[in-house]
Amino acid sequence: GQQVQQSPTSLVLQEGENAELQCNFSTSLNSMQWFYQRPGGSLVSVFYNPSGTKQSGRLTSTTVIKERRSSLHISSSQITDSGTYLCAMEDNNNAPRFGAGTKLSVKP
């Protein structure tokens, strides 16, 4: 079935370091989205990026459809970037499915 694999599971950075989060899919991709989950549980959309590269401030997302993967790059990490990052992908036959998330901790 449809599977979404995220790596790493967790990541600890010093403030100012860069982070690279990966999301891999087992089926062909129709759309994909990156989310940040706040400690209280609500999901904030970071990128909707079905293909190509998108940038917003210090965040960059690149989705390569034929390789069935997407990445989220965080440059010059800040303490407030700490939290869980989730990717969700949709194929032609299924509603969006989520990965298990990457827990990011940025320390001073």
Next chain:
Amino acid sequence: NSKVIQTPRYLVKGQGQKAKMRCIPEKGHPVVFWYQQNKNNEFKFLINFQNQEVLQQIDMTEKRFSAECPSNSPCSLEIQSSEAGDSALYLCASSRQGSGQLYFGEGSKLTVL
């Protein structure tokens, strides 16, 4: 910011009790999704609707779980007889027709004692 409204934010039920959660999708979004996020932070897709029609659902929702999206009323997810394993964060999302982009509400956190 998302304008998907979920109520209640928290609910506490005893085993065997009914639990009902509501969701108002963003205006103009005919597609509504329900997800369950368990204590291990794993997401499970439950059901989705386009307008009032069910598009997809998993097997568990055919038993104790029921959901509907009536016209001119909030969508709802109801658990007929709550079990301890149902304790989770229930997240509702909506999207435009033909778009895979999800907009989530704040979630309803269910605790079954």
